Amino acid sequence: MEKVRIYDLAKELGVTTKEMLAVLDSMGVVYKSHSSTLDADTAATVKELFKSQTAPAPPKPAARAEPAAPQAKPQPAPCPPPAPPPEAAQPAPAPAPRPAPKPKTGSPRAPVVTVMGHVDHGKTTLLDYIRKANVAAGEAGGITQHIGAYRAETSKGPIVFIDTPGHEAFTSLRARGAQLTDIVVLVVAGDDGVMPQTREAIAHARAANVPIIVVLNKMDLPGVERNKDRVLNALMEEQLVPEEYGGDTPVVPISARTGKGVDHLLEMIALVAELAELRAEAKGPAxxxxxxxxxxxxxxxxxxxxxxxxxxxxxxxxxxxxxxxxxxxxxxxxxxxxxxxxxxxxxxxxxxxxxxxxxxxxxxxxxxxxxxxxxxxxxxxxxxSLQPEPDRRQLALEQLLSKSDKKLVNLILKADTPGSLEALKNLAARAGTEDVTVTTLVASAGAITEGDVLLASANKEHPATILSFNVRPSGLAQKSAERYGVNIISKQIIYELVDEMTRLVRGQVEPVITEVVLGRAEVRETFKVPKVGTIAGSYVQDGKIVRNALARLIRSYPVIYDSRAV
Missing domain, CATH: 2.40.30.10 (Translation factors)
Structure with a gap:
């Protein structure tokens, strides 16, 4: 018999993984987690132990029933000490109560699983396959830009999935998803590997203290199998040691497009949920x-x-x-x-x-x-709590005056949901540079109104730009924007809005002119040509002289003349 994983052996014997772990503890078997493997001898011993616990149970009552008759006759003799039995009965209940009072009460509940990972690694496609839906096709740019929650009826029971955006702008949404969850499924594309938002998702999961199941997606693509070891090594650099390398992090290779490996993923989710003993009170106020x-x-x-x-x-x-x-x-x-x-x-x-x-x-x-x-x-x-103290207001004024020599970009942010708006505000807060200050005048969810346009046009020196995500201006707001010359930028894909914000900031930065010396030449002789002017016969000493390049005439270092080479 070959090596076998603990949870596979539990499944084979028809017991829960928790019961199997308890038996291994009583045997003194050392293991790291429910995913650890047992050698053939240990597995055989465990099987024999479970068989012995079930098979000899019937003969024992029959064997003890015979001596019960002789004990019934001498009952009058032990009658005098009736007091000791209650005392003996009291110590018995003391250890019996307890296998330990369960801290968790209520009814079993479905696990909440947050799907996280880098943008375009296949998170929503995986959920679509599990739910037999097609959410990804309806999303702008093919990427998730809102947080979504779904309940799926699977072969392993009901599971609640939370889908989070992968783009870097949605950091706060990913953090919120990790805080709501029991298990994090970290999707890593096999062809792409561990990326910045993958690392961030790992940090969020650790901060929320929830177990991580790694999914290697896109394993159906040609050549991806050869890349697997590189991805696993990158995961180990993030302290996620795969089970096959002796660690305790389950890694499940799948193809979200074809569904290969998804059943094994659901089985792994059910196993982790079983060990967590998830319960909740089903009655009472919500x-x-x-x-x-x-x-x-x-x-x-x-x-x-x-x-x-x-x-x-x-x-x-x-x-x-x-x-x-x-x-x-x-x-x-x-x-x-x-x-x-x-x-x-x-x-x-x-x-x-x-x-x-x-x-x-x-x-x-x-x-x-x-x-x-x-x-x-x-x-x-x-x-x-929002009332500013006088000294804080004074400090804010001093900071504003100290930045008066900077270029200023005023923004009005609009989005379809508060979650998206939160992402926009985070982007705007990071958009400033040493030379440009980005100020958000107003940030609100909902359509662009005429009031937003009037506010944007109020500052004649620094009119605000309205940046909107997934919302459009009303007809009245559009006419007002044309009348007052207010710039409205509306996008449905977050990274396009990031590019627009970057352009706005760069547009305020004055260009830095850098001189590059192409060559030097020494004037040896001058010639006067009618209708042309003076021609300098020169000898190139360094580099090269390029036609139509800028030229500077220097005599003993003072610049005499700036012109263009003919």
């Missing part, structure tokens, strides 16, 4: 987190919420940050209207008039009055 907020022209504000505890019902009153609502309608990840949702269920809630902040804690409260009181308290606390 509690969860805001995943994303999407203003919809037809429906209103659609807030994606991941329910983590309790039962969320239609008509419940919810509080999220400084916003509250009565749930008017709920939709699942496929857009179907539902009446209730339990733990580990992503839902879109219709009812918020304002825009909750992604990441906010959501709680169901008794009624709207209680919600209003709670929100009012939070708003007062927020306003108090």
């Amino acid at each position: 509690q969860g987190r805001v995943v994303e907020v999407l203003p919809d022209k037809q429906k209103g504000v659609l807030t994606t919420i991941l329910v983590q505890e309790g039962q969320l019902n239609r008509a419940d009153t919810l509080v999220a940050g400084t916003e509250y609502c009565r749930v008017r309608a709920m939709f699942n990840d496929r857009g179907e209207q539902i009446q209730s949702a339990g733990p580990s269920t992503p839902v879109q809630v219709l009812g918020f008039s304002g825009l909750p902040t992604p990441g906010d804690l959501v709680k169901a409260v008794e009624n709207e009055r209680a919600a209003r009181e709670l929100v009012t308290q939070r708003q007062h606390a927020l306003q108090a």
